[in-house]
Amino acid sequence: MAKSIDVSDLDIYYGDFLAVESVNMTIPARSVTALIGPSGCGKSTFLRSLNRMHEAIPGARVDGKIIVDGQSLYDPGVDPVEVRRMVGMVFQRPNPFPTMSIYENVLAGLRLNNKKLKKSAADQVVEKSLKGANLWNEVKDRLGKPGMGLSGGQQQRLCIARAIAVEPQVLLMDEPCSALDPISTSAIEDLIHELKSEYTIVIVTHNMQQAARVSEDTAFFNIAGTGKPGKLIEMNPTKKIFSVPDEPATEAYISGRFG
Amino acid sequence: MTTTPAAPPAARPKRRQGDRIFAGLSRGAGLFILVALAGVFVFLAIEGIPGLTQPSSFYAPQASTFIGYVTPLLFGTILAAVIAVIIAAPLSFGIALVISHYAPRSIAVPAAYVVDLLAAVPSVVFGLWGINVLARKVAPGYEWLYEHLGFIPFFAGPPSTTGRTILTAGIVLAIMILPIITAISREIFAQTPRLHQEAALALGATRWEMVRLTVFPYAKSGMVSAVMLGLGRALGETMAVAMVLSAGGGITFNLISSSNPASIASNIANNYKEGTPGKVAVLIATGLVLFLVTFLVNFAARWLVGRSERRMAR
Structure with a gap:
């Protein structure tokens, strides 16, 4: 079910402000692609345009094409709601629904898609998704408890379980570990390794070691200065980016000589 | 032996x-x-x-004891207020939601302002409008309700020809409590964490599903508070009800006839001026009842909200 993503000539705006300019890239299926770059370079904005979350902000819009499995996401006839069901997302800070139990949190997306779900089928989905998110053993005895009662790392894995419960084709992760401690981070990274056999994963990260650890390909975004649009500088296999990048700017950023 | 210096007084921040x-x-x-x-x-x-124990002539003509006197009034008060809340609450939540989540900013800001202005209209003006405009307009409507839905006890009739019934009073009250319920729920809707709303959207929720999944659960206790404040105002509102309602005396759920009791507050307003000391004491006693009822209603609401919050806490 994993699909590759083709992005061509993508410009992303907030109102009149051009935030990201002419991105062209192909994100391969069943692999992890990391987006790195300095703050404000537009990597999160780009990520959010992949499931049309970008336009949830008033005035935000996109020019250009994003094609997932032959389907152009920004065609006039395409419903953004359908896109988001196909392209799941995990956010920077864990955000389980505060009024719902662990069980209900996992099912939240499914309940939207398919109102009537037999109890046995629902149980199966919950178990499968929580196992998929490496959380099952920790929570199986307290599925009825509120999701907010878990630790930060567990909450984030709950959010991943919630995202994969609807069986999306692509999973977007916006700095999923930035609010977590190293142990939880390592648990999430292990999980990303397992998930890539089934999903196309795009992850934004500020942590270059993390990009090197989890991804097959890395895309480096940069910004010429405040008020200028962010640009894709280079996209290459992660090994190459972190050893012999094509662009001097990439090398400068990776080696810490930012400029 | 050396003398140790006296221990300094315990240091306080x-x-x-x-x-x-x-x-x-x-x-x-x-x-x-x-x-x-x-x-x-x-x-x-x-x-x-x-006022609880005056000679029975003070409770005439409809009753001979305080309980008999205050019960219809209390009933009228609660009935009018409940009608008002039933009409105003869904409407207010709808308006608040449009302002906070649906309308573009260029419409939402003026709309919010207009609703707030409603709160500045004096209740006498609402009362005049109720008598002179609304009551006349709705009177034919009551005829229609009586003819077509007369089998429902609410519309058993005979319909009032002036339109000055408890339902009309309830509608006027609804408009009066609309701004406060709208303003409070708007504020709370707008405070729903963006993170939760985006979580719902990213799962493929439509805007309404997002509202149901994140905004309402987050705002629930605030919505109850808003309704309670509105209910409190409706229970105590005096002038509009005193002017609009032409009161009968009976306890009845018949909303469109002219046999409904007055509310406590409007009854006080209508009778206070010509009162003898004994009558005034009776009226103040009804005020005491209203005070206690309002208090109890608020307490019950707090308890309800608190209970649902406690259930979700670990």
Whole structure:
């Protein structure tokens, strides 16, 4: 079910402000692609345009094409709601629904898609998704408890379980570990390794070691200065980016000589 | 043997001037509310308790005891207020939601402003409008309801020809409590964490599903508070009801006839001027009943909200 993503000539705006300019890239299926770059370079904005979350902000819009499995996401006839069901997302800070139990949190997306779900089928989905998110053993005895009662790392894995419960084709992760401690981070990274056999994963990260650890390909975004649009500088296999990048700017950023 | 110097007094963290003043001010404000509330209660009790046991002529013509006197009024008060809340609450939530989540900013801001302006209209004006415009317009509607839905007890009729019924009073009250419910729920809807809303959207929720999944659960206790404030205002509202409602005396759920009781507050307003001391005591006693009922309603609401919050807490 994993699909590759083709992005061509993508410009992303907030109102009149051009935030990201002419991105062209192909994100391969069943692999992890990391987006790195300095703050404000537009990597999160780009990520959010992949499931049309970008336009949830008033005035935000996109020019250009994003094609997932032959389907152009920004065609006039395409419903953004359908896109988001196909392209799941995990956010920077864990955000389980505060009024719902662990069980209900996992099912939240499914309940939207398919109102009537037999109890046995629902149980199966919950178990499968929580196992998929490496959380099952920790929570199986307290599925009825509120999701907010878990630790930060567990909450984030709950959010991943919630995202994969609807069986999306692509999973977007916006700095999923930035609010977590190293142990939880390592648990999430292990999980990303397992998930890539089934999903196309795009992850934004500020942590270059993390990009090197989890991804097959890395895309480096940069910004010429405040008020200028962010640009894709280079996209290459992660090994190459972190050893012999094509662009001097990439090398400068990776080696810490930012400029 | 050397003398040890006296142990210094236990060091206390230095309290700054600003903190002390602010703490004093806020404590004072909190106490002031309690004192005012207690003062109102004491006044009502001292002045009103003699009203509980006046000679039966003071409760005439409809009753001979205080209970018999106050029961229809209490019923009228609650009925009018409940009608108002039933009409106003869904409408207010809808308006608040449009302003906070649906309308573009260029429409939402003026709309919010207009709704707030409604709160500035004096209740006498609402009363005049109720008598002169609304009551006349709805009277034919009541005829229609009687003819077509007369089998429902609410519309059993005979319909009032003037339109000055408890339902009309309820509609006027609804418009009066609309701004406060709208303003409070709007504020709370707008405070729903963006993170939760985006979580719902990213799962493929439509806008309405997002509202149901994140905004309402987050805002629930605030919505109850908003309704309670509206209900409190409707229970105590005087002029509009006194002007609009042409009161009969019976306890009935028949909303479109002219046989409904007045509300406590409007009854006080209508009778206070010509009252003898005994009659005034009776009226103040009804005020005491209203005070207690309002208090109980608020308490019940707090308890309900608190219960649902406790259930979700670990």
